[in-house]
Amino acid sequence: GENVEQHPSTLSVQEGDSAVIKCTYSDSASNYFPWYKQELGKRPQLIIDIRSNVGEKKDQRIAVTLNKTAKHFSLHITETQPEDSAVYFCAARGGSYIPTFGRGTSLIVHP
Amino acid sequence: GAGVSQSPSNKVTEKGKDVELRCDPISGHTALYWYRQRLGQGLEFLIYFQGNSAPDKSGLPSDRFSAERTGESVSTLTIQRTQQEDSAVYLCASSLEGTEQYFGPGTRLTVT
Numbered sequence: 001g002e003n004v005e006q007h008p009s010t011l012s013v014q015e016g017d018s019a020v021i022k023c024t025y026s027d028s029a030s031n032y033f034p035w036y037k038q039e040l041g042k043r044p045q046l047i048i049d050i051r052s053n054v055g056e057k058k059d060q061r062i063a064v065t066l067n068k069t070a071k072h073f074s075l076h077i078t079e080t081q082p083e084d085s086a087v088y089f090c091a092a093r094g095g096s097y098i099p100t101f102g103r104g105t106s107l108i109v110h111p
Numbered sequence: 112g113a114g115v116s117q118s119p120s121n122k123v124t125e126k127g128k129d130v131e132l133r134c135d136p137i138s139g140h141t142a143l144y145w146y147r148q149r150l151g152q153g154l155e156f157l158i159y160f161q162g163n164s165a166p167d168k169s170g171l172p173s174d175r176f177s178a179e180r181t182g183e184s185v186s187t188l189t190i191q192r193t194q195q196e197d198s199a200v201y202l203c204a205s206s207l208e209g210t211e212q213y214f215g216p217g218t219r220l221t222v223t
Binding site: 042043046096 | 142152153154156159161167202208209211212213215216217
């Protein structure tokens, strides 16, 4: 089955800096890669996703890149703000429609 | 519109008791997922329902865990003879087939 590795487990940055979270996956059949943000005590919410037919997608301060050959994808947050502090999960999904999640990255943005 | 809802929001039970957790998906969503999230951990897949197809139960950790869904509506996750290691937040998510998942607020289960 699919295996998703996510790094780092914790990321601490100063407000205004950029943050990058990286994930690798094992199943070359995976074709959909969502990223979720989970604030403390809240439900996970989709913040951005990318499908395997594109290499990059941006939405304001958030971007995701995908390298199918290397089987890795990354989340980039620019100009970080304290409200970006949360746990971020990557996931990979193929034809089974059951996503496999990474273990999460705790992002802390210091004001 | 209404999102995914779950009940109860919190459940405290004694070891050995059975519990039933409920999930109301977004109307029209054919796919429904259950996950377990232990404190500070990631999302552990439990079971997946898609329309009237047989559910994918490959993530259920033991035969004490079972789930049902009637058509494309409510789902219930049942844990029999609860153990302390069952303590976690149980999250439900729904989606249209092949699209993004929408999560419910979760049920926090504490087994004493």
